Amino acid sequence: MCGIVGYIGNQQSSGILIDGLKRLEYRGYDSAGIAVHDGENINVVKSKGKLVNLVEKINKAPVRGTLGIGHTRWATHGAPSDINSHPHISGDGTIAVVHNGIIENYIDIKNELIEKGYTFVSETDTETVAHLIDYYYKTGVGFVDAVYETLKRIEGSYALGVICKDFPDTLVAARKNCPLVIGIGKNENFIASDIPAILHHTRKVYFLDDMEFAVIKSDSIKIFNMDKNEVKKDIFNVEWDIDAAEKGGYEHFMIKEINEQPRIINELVSMRMPKDKNFIDMSGIKLKKEDINELNRIYIVACGTAYHAGLIGKTLIEKFTKIPVIADVASEFRYREPVIDEKTLLIVVSQSGETADTLEALRIAKRNSARVLAVVNAVGSSIAREADDVFYILAGPEISVASTKAFTAQVVAMELIAFNMAIECGALSKEEFETIKSEFYCLDTKIGQILDESEKIKALAEKYSKSRNVFFIGRGLDYVVSKEGSLKLKEIAYLHSEAYAAGELKHGPIAMIDDETLVIAILTQEKLFDKTLSNIKEVKARGASVIAIAVEGNNIAAGEADDIIYIPRAMWSIAPVLAAVPAQLFAYYMAYCLGTDIDQPRNLAKSVTVE
Numbered sequence: 001m002c003g004i005v006g007y008i009g010n011q012q013s014s015g016i017l018i019d020g021l022k023r024l025e026y027r028g029y030d031s032a033g034i035a036v037h038d039g040e041n042i043n044v045v046k047s048k049g050k051l052v053n054l055v056e057k058i059n060k061a062p063v064r065g066t067l068g069i070g071h072t073r074w075a076t077h078g079a080p081s082d083i084n085s086h087p088h089i090s091g092d093g094t095i096a097v098v099h100n101g102i103i104e105n106y107i108d109i110k111n112e113l114i115e116k117g118y119t120f121v122s123e124t125d126t127e128t129v130a131h132l133i134d135y136y137y138k139t140g141v142g143f144v145d146a147v148y149e150t151l152k153r154i155e156g157s158y159a160l161g162v163i164c165k166d167f168p169d170t171l172v173a174a175r176k177n178c179p180l181v182i183g184i185g186k187n188e189n190f191i192a193s194d195i196p197a198i199l200h201h202t203r204k205v206y207f208l209d210d211m212e213f214a215v216i217k218s219d220s221i222k223i224f225n226m227d228k229n230e231v232k233k234d235i236f237n238v239e240w241d242i243d244a245a246e247k248g249g250y251e252h253f254m255i256k257e258i259n260e261q262p263r264i265i266n267e268l269v270s271m272r273m274p275k276d277k278n279f280i281d282m283s284g285i286k287l288k289k290e291d292i293n294e295l296n297r298i299y300i301v302a303c304g305t306a307y308h309a310g311l312i313g314k315t316l317i318e319k320f321t322k323i324p325v326i327a328d329v330a331s332e333f334r335y336r337e338p339v340i341d342e343k344t345l346l347i348v349v350s351q352s353g354e355t356a357d358t359l360e361a362l363r364i365a366k367r368n369s370a371r372v373l374a375v376v377n378a379v380g381s382s383i384a385r386e387a388d389d390v391f392y393i394l395a396g397p398e399i400s401v402a403s404t405k406a407f408t409a410q411v412v413a414m415e416l417i418a419f420n421m422a423i424e425c426g427a428l429s430k431e432e433f434e435t436i437k438s439e440f441y442c443l444d445t446k447i448g449q450i451l452d453e454s455e456k457i458k459a460l461a462e463k464y465s466k467s468r469n470v471f472f473i474g475r476g477l478d479y480v481v482s483k484e485g486s487l488k489l490k491e492i493a494y495l496h497s498e499a500y501a502a503g504e505l506k507h508g509p510i511a512m513i514d515d516e517t518l519v520i521a522i523l524t525q526e527k528l529f530d531k532t533l534s535n536i537k538e539v540k541a542r543g544a545s546v547i548a549i550a551v552e553g554n555n556i557a558a559g560e561a562d563d564i565i566y567i568p569r570a571m572w573s574i575a576p577v578l579a580a581v582p583a584q585l586f587a588y589y590m591a592y593c594l595g596t597d598i599d600q601p602r603n604l605a606k607s608v609t610v611e
């Protein structure tokens with residue numbers, strides 16, 4: 001939600017800021033802006049809409065200067081407009097601020113500042129921060145202290161980048177509950193909401209922690225806590241490839257990321273399930289027999305796609321350990337006073353590692369003495385740093401707003417965690433484990449076989465692109481994949497789509513089925529195949545068109561479904577990974593046919609750092 005970037009050094013900053021914003025646009029894309037210090041004054045350029053609009057403005061009237069901050073916005077307070085875009089400046093242009101997050105007490109502060117004579121031009125919470133820093137600065141405390149005094153006053157969440165007209169050599173950054181990294185260069189330094197924004201310039205970063213602020217010059221970085229004590233940090237070396245954050249010849253990040261799945265799954269499986277070992281390598285994760293025996297309940301908490309991956313984990317972990325597992329969406333979990341104690345394990349699943357609700361669920365669990373295991377993609381993210389144990393899915397940067405490769409990697413991670421617990425609990429024999437291992441080792445090839453069918457799935461999307469109502473149905477783990485397939489279709493094709501447990505249809509929603517409805521039925525679960533097939537017959541009898549996603553060998557007779565996508569055979573627990581792939585491709589090609597903005601769908605942002 002919103003991306004911020006900042007630069008201080010001896011190069012012209014505007015190009016660096018724009019380049020950084022391009023790589024952060026997935027975080028928000030309804031408006032953008034930069035503020036550049038030209039040595040005397042701060043010049044601000046902002047524009048509603050995509051970054052190209054801002055670039056056009058800058059090309060017409062370039063701004064020069066070696067210190068600057070930039071922002072790409074996902075609107076929270078006030079509609080997308082030039083005025084509401086960041087950076088926000090104080091009345092006489094002394095202070096400029098970019099902000100990601102929400103200032104919860106901004107109305108009180110705004111009223112107080114209005115009484116002191118400040119005039120507000122935007123509807124944003126962020127403008128309050130600019131004026132408040134200006135207010136303290138004009139009391140004579142100095143620039144850095146003015147930011148510090150402001151941090152003491154504001155409540156809510158923020159990653160901030162601040163510059164001051166009188167200090168062309170200083171960039172101040174601060175963070176609470178929103179991500180912020182500081183890139184360390186040679187005679188130049190950077191700030192950014194996420195690593196890809198600065199990866200072309202440096203691989204060395206500091207992660208700012210909550211309630212810390214940094215005073216950054218071109219040749220120094222000093223980080224302080226809220227007691228104003230300097231904090232010494234370890235430098236984190238970013239190891240992934242720059243290409244991982246580029247499109248690499250694909251038309252969209254989404255299709256690139258879908259196609260990366262065989263490699264990612266192969267790497268994850270090889271790392272966690274060494275071929276010559278008869279165990280799952282859970283190095284650094286406290287899930288031995290004695291740890292599991294201590295548990296009386298497990299929660300799996302996440303949002304959106306990550307929650308769907310968690311649901312698959314729930315089924316498997318409960319089945320093997322016989323410990324009650326409750327899966328919940330984080331925005332509900334955090335407000336419903338769940339029973340948590342020291343015998344609770346909370347597993348949080350998050351691609352970004354920054355989702356506000358998931359992070360808060362983690363903190364609630366920790367406050368109540370539970371152990372927290374995080375299944376995370378973004379290395380060094382807040383969730384990864386605050387959890388007791390981390391299982392990295394190592395999917396590399398996921399740029400497309402719609403999650404694909406992170407989903408299948410999260411599912412594999414949840415399955416590996418579940419199978420590890422099964423081994424520890426004695427619920428899996430050596431032979432069973434060997435079978436599972438060989439199934440995992442074939443997964444990449446099988447996903448590859450599905451990807452080879454992309455053209456066929458594209459043709460199906462073309463055939464059904466006029467559909468306006470789509471139902472996904474399935475039972476057991478197929479129901480979970482239905483939820484994920486339906487979410488993908490909603491978010492990138494903007495189609496009304498619902499996922500239903502196939503057996504639930506006749507308890508109400510079947511009333512909506514008519515000859516304009518498309519039903520996508522997922523049937524990978526052998527023992528539920530006949531049941532779901534009956535449900536297909538019910539919807540066909542009511543005029544729906546049906547696409548079935550079934551495993552090879554489980555033939556569906558001509559006439560039982562209008563179209564069938566066969567996927568390679570796999571054991572019940574692993575089949576969801578395969579079934580997800582045609583669902584992803586179908587959503588992608590539907591969106592393609594409908595001409596939507598696939599990588600940056602309307603109203604969405606990649607990293608949801610507000611509640």
Ligand code: F6R
Nearest residue numbers: 304305306350351352355402403
């Ligand atoms: C959907 C999607 C979202 C995220 C959700 C959680 O394609 O990407 O539903 O899964 O916002 O995000 P993370 O995993 O970053 O916590």
